[in-house]
Amino acid sequence: MEEHIVIIGNGISGVTAARHIRKLSDKRITIISSETVYFFSRTALMYIYMGHMEFENTQPYESWFWKKNRIELKKAFVERIEPENNLLHFAEGGSLKYDKLILATGSKPNKFGWPGQDLDGVMGMYSKQNLDDLEKYAPDDNTCKRAVIVGGGLIGIEMAEMLRSRNIPVTFLVREESFWNSVLPSEESAMINEHIKEHHIDLRLGANLDEIKSNGKGKVKSIVIKETGEEILCDVVGLTAGVSPNIEFVKTSGIQTGRGIKVNRHLQTNFDNVFAIGDCAEQHEAIGSRRPIEAVWYTGRMMGETLARTICGNRTEYKPGHWFNSAKFLDIEYQTYGWIWAIPKEKEARFFWKHPKEHLLYI
């Protein structure tokens, strides 16, 4: 009888693992998700809000794909893992036995203990549920007279773009002195600052969130900036100050965790038959100059494909190769290959070219 592979998480990592396991074997595969029934492209969520596509259009595979490929889907919330007995327990009741377990539970938006961070109208921008919340609290510029976004990075700027597409005024709190300057060299960061303002976004560099104030009925009324005490009235607050591995339910299981689920180069945890991939995985030792936790779409996909080989008998190390990434800042497309540090390292020279008029820059 074929062994049962259970995957918790139906994002790019878990689904890539499932697809490749099916390509390589006839093992029984079950994907569990508490977020959605079907896999959807998380990076496309913003385009649903902007009216470019319906939610169903973000699903890369038709609904018959799963049955056709004998991949079982289960919508449920795993409450507890019992790795000594190869068992999962669901919040809805019931349990499931596995031969091999793959944890691909992704990230959750960071909350740093701000007063009011759990009020209605306050949300991250990660999940389908976040998207639904944004639609509920910011359907138009009447219901949402202003939105404040806290945290200047890839998700923050996407959320700003989303809201501006419905003409909703946006105040963008960025605690750094220049946008994403921990990653972007100063020339690029400066160009993005300008571009953000060109889009009529109220950019506040060097600004931290102090607290989120309630309207007395459980909903956000305003925020206060720490440095100045300025109070800004708003109907929505987007918390986009980074993400962390979504692993709360794993912490008491005996599976080793740090910030994420600890894995070796084979993406294997301290239990031989339990693995972790994608945003939720943490390498014991970072690979090359990469971070131990890679919350990047591309690397999640690579880990899924690599792990499938190991699962199917061809033990393979995760070898990500040269660093690369891509993103978009409003109208500016960004691609990077190899390591370009925000501040050049010793013995590194830096050359950049910027178009005299357009926002086009090579570093």
Added chain:
Amino acid sequence: MRHEIFDRWLSEKQSVDYVLEHLKDANFDPEFYKAHEEAILNKFNNEQGTNIKVARKSWKRIFA
């Protein structure tokens, strides 16, 4: 920019001069988009005192 090309250049540890000379190979903009390689090389040559010339895009090199 063409990912495969940059990935290959990184693996081959190509020099900056080589990359700049062959920058057109990495450009995947459609026909009729403005090309900026000449301007980029001009600035680099001025700053570094070099004389690198932009090589024409070569599909043969790209698919090597």
